[in-house]
Amino acid sequence: MTEFTPLLSFVGGTLIGLAAVALMAVHGRIAGINGIASGFLTTHLNQDWAWRAAFLAGMVASPLILLGLTGRLPDITVPSSPLLLVIGGFLTGVGTTFGSGCTSGHGVCGISRLSARSIAATLTFMATAVVTVFLTRHVFGG
Template sequence: MTEFTPVASLFGGALIGLSAVLLMAFHGRIAGMTGILSGLLPPMSSDWTWRAAFVAGAIVAPILILGVSETAIGYDSPVPMPWVIASGLIVGGGVYFSSGCTSGHGVCGMARLSLRSLAATATFMVAAFLTVFVIRHLLGGF
């Protein structure tokens, strides 16, 4: 069980949205983690510095929050490590071909009413719901 956190989730979601708006306003870029990371893999894109800075900021953020406040950041990875690694490979392959993930398609693309992003988001959400149902309720796993 995880606790239902509508207020914290809404607030956190709004911050994600704020970062998407700011990155578009200042850099003219979609705040999609897939696209940003892709440009950091060799051969790195020529504009790798802003990408690296964005990623670094995203990694440092929880460290700062834990350092300056009493806020707890919940974390639990209930899945065995081999499956975590397998899912990383699957997710990496998937988001490369779909050109985006939850942030790029689900937030930025949907917000600008992109039909591609709407189709992508509907597809990966349904696939995730089905996968969890199959693993937890048909196979009895994790």
């Protein structure tokens, strides 16, 4: 069972929203992690690379900031084998490539801009997630 944390969820969601708005306001860019990471890996050292590096560094540093503020890191339990994680990561990469974006780009930024493509993509990946969880927990006994 997942722990119910409404305050932390609210704060986290607010920070994600503020980061998305700040990136759009300052750089005119969508905070889609897939696009940020791929641009970081394919762009050479220039002005575009710097903001991508800073955004990714902030994502990596966030748990350390939480550690400094609360004295503990988030508890993360991964109930899958390393092989399933690799397969899931690969399938996610394929999906974000074919879907022209990731959950953060479509779900957070796209829906807020009322993008029909992002709404359709978000409905698709959320429905797929619901079916996947149902099958793994109730049909295959995971």
